[in-house]
Amino acid sequence: xxxxxxxxxxxxxxxxxxxxxxxxxxxxxxxxxxxxxxxxxxxxxxxxxxxxxxxxxxxxxxxxxxxxxxxxxxxxxxxxxxxxxxxxxxxxxxxxxxxxxxxxxxxxxxxxxxxxxxxxxxxxxxxxxxxxxxxxxxxxxxxxxxxxxxxxxxxxxxxxxxxxxxxxxxxxxxxxxxxxxxxxxxxxxxxxxxxxxxxxxxxxxxxxxxxxxxxxxxxxxxxxxxxxxxxxxxxxxxxxxxxxxxxxxxxxxxxxxxxxxxxxxxxxxxxxxxxxxxxxxxxxxxxxxxxxxxxxxxxxxxxxxxxxxxxxxxxxxxxxxxxxxxxxxxxxxxxxxxxxxxxxxxxxxxxxxxxxxxxxxxxxxxxxxxxxxxxxxxxxxxxxxxxxxxxxxxxxxxxxxxxxxxxxxxxxxxxxxxxxxxxxxxxxxxxxxxxxxxxxxxxxxxxxxxxxxxxxxxxxxxxxxxxxxxxxxxxxxxxxxxxxxxxxxxxxxxxxxxxxxxxxxxxxx
Numbered sequence: 049x050x051x052x053x054x055x056x057x058x059x060x061x062x063x064x065x066x067x068x069x070x071x072x073x074x075x076x077x078x079x080x081x082x083x084x085x086x087x088x089x090x091x092x093x094x095x096x097x098x099x100x101x102x103x104x105x106x107x108x109x110x111x112x113x114x115x116x117x118x119x120x121x122x123x124x125x126x127x128x129x130x131x132x133x134x135x136x137x138x139x140x141x142x143x144x145x146x147x148x149x150x151x152x153x154x155x156x157x158x159x160x161x162x163x164x165x166x167x168x169x170x171x172x173x174x175x176x177x178x179x180x181x182x183x184x185x186x187x188x189x190x191x192x193x194x195x196x197x198x199x200x201x202x203x204x205x206x207x208x209x210x211x212x213x214x215x216x217x218x219x220x221x222x223x224x225x226x227x228x229x230x231x232x233x234x235x236x237x238x239x240x241x242x243x244x245x246x247x248x249x250x251x252x253x254x255x256x257x258x259x260x261x262x263x264x265x266x267x268x269x270x271x272x273x274x275x276x277x278x279x280x281x282x283x284x285x286x287x288x289x290x291x292x293x294x295x296x297x298x299x300x301x302x303x304x305x306x307x308x309x310x311x312x313x314x315x316x317x318x319x320x321x322x323x324x325x326x327x328x329x330x331x332x333x334x335x336x337x338x339x340x341x342x343x344x345x346x347x348x349x350x351x352x353x354x355x356x357x358x359x360x361x362x363x364x365x366x367x368x369x370x371x372x373x374x375x376x377x378x379x380x381x382x383x384x385x386x387x388x389x390x391x392x393x394x395x396x397x398x399x400x401x402x403x404x405x406x407x408x409x410x411x412x413x414x415x416x417x418x419x420x421x422x423x424x425x426x427x428x429x430x431x432x433x434x435x436x437x438x439x440x441x442x443x444x445x446x447x448x449x450x451x452x453x454x455x456x457x458x459x460x461x462x463x464x465x466x467x468x469x470x471x472x473x474x475x476x477x478x479x480x481x482x483x484x485x486x487x488x489x490x491x492x493x494x495x496x497x498x499x500x501x502x503x504x505x506x507x508x509x510x511x512x513x514x515x516x517x518x519x520x521x522x523x524x525x526x527x528x529x530x531x532x533x534x535x536x537x538x539x540x541x542x543x544x545x546x547x548x549x550x551x552x553x554x555x556x557x
């Protein structure tokens with residue numbers, strides 16, 4: 049087998065003749081000696097001419113191409129149950145792995161199914177009415193369902209990403225995600241895929257229970273668990289996968305009250321930055337953008353005074369959405385539909401925050417950064433008095449002056465003209481002040497502009513708490529049979545990494 053690379057104009061794929069000729073040259077053989085080939089990666093190269101670069105695996109006719117095959121799902125109607133708390137990526141993919149291995153997943157989800165959840169996220173955006181258990185973070189599919197569905201993880205150290213991508217294709221995602229360098233499903237497509245996963249799990253004997261917020265986890269003398277819900281129901285199992293996501297603060301508080309081990313964990317906090325998509329296209333395509341080209345995206349990372357400042361969850365052709373999970377807090381996130389055709393581009397631009405940066409919060413122990421996160425979100429809400437976001441133009445923010453007026457925005461609850469440079473914590477605000485001009489001058493000419501709007505706050509980048517687990521068994525260090533999993537446990541940072549962590553925990557069971 050040889051890997052070859054072929055470049056084509058945007059919108060075109062290499063022909064069979066092109067592939068055979070390139071493969072024959074790489075293999076040192078005639079075109080007739082070329083057997084199977086497959087495209088394994090496609091990426092945009094905008095350094096000179098705007099091209100797609102295809103990476104292709106090519107085999108000689110006498111070589112066997114190893115094909116990937118998913119395990120089949122079993123009927124588990126009468127099998128041993130495993131309780132899964134949370135129906136986000138970690139919980140769903142843990143359930144699918146359990147089906148493959150003959151265990152019955154019983155999924156408890158505090159939020160609603162994906163169709164009823166649509167109403168709640170729309171009501172939050174349009175009317176400012178929040179359901180604390182069904183919103184952009186909580187509900188079937190987790191936070192990723194209505195916030196874009198980017199699948200950027202390509203690292204193999206957590207597991208075989210094909211275990212995730214091939215299943216997503218099986219349930220309705222485009223096969224393009226198997227080869228795209230930056231695969232993306234879209235918030236308009238994900239609900240259909242999430243529903244298909246649920247139907248598969250239920251058809252094979254698994255269970256879903258929505259509107260079921262877990263109130264307590266009781267470890268019994270025989271080593272099994274009783275799971276108690278806020279509405280009085282009880283489930284029992286020998287094994288429990290905890291996949292509650294990074295915003296389930298009540299779970300951390302429950303662990304703390306029980307004396308079960310928790311650790312403060314660094315996370316990142318900052319703002320959502322919104323530019324006209326046309327400007328990002330101009331910057332990234334060096335003025336060569338054409339309407340048939342994909343909406344341009346970007347990413348960057350820099351160091352300012354010993355802390356990372358980086359872009360996060362970039363949404364080309366996207367919109368901003370309210371991601372609060374409680375009244376009295378303002379939190380933003382971004383999303384894109386599959387076409388990525390809005391006139392705005394947005395990204396989180398955030399600063400790393402570590403426990404040692406906040407000595408005044410040390411009194412909260414493992415929940416120190418969680419309380420810091422809460423306080424910043426409440427401060428934003430307190431300034432606007434609603435889910436409207438405090439906002440400021442980028443250059444005004446860096447010059448430390450309040451903007452005279454604000455540009456239009458995709459954020460439906462709206463904005464409040466605010467001195468965001470004062471509302472943000474000083475250790476975050478000052479680093480952003482120095483980062484934006486640096487990015488605009490050295491990495492993306494034109495990025496630093498007063499046409500860009502900063503909105504506060506982007507604070508749910510990852511969990512500020514880690515639930516420690518044994519590195520071999522993946523069980524909680526004190527509670528055998530309990531498997532902390534995914535973003536909420538502090539072991540993942542996105543859809544794919546969360547799904548892989550769910551698969552790993554299920555495999556251990």
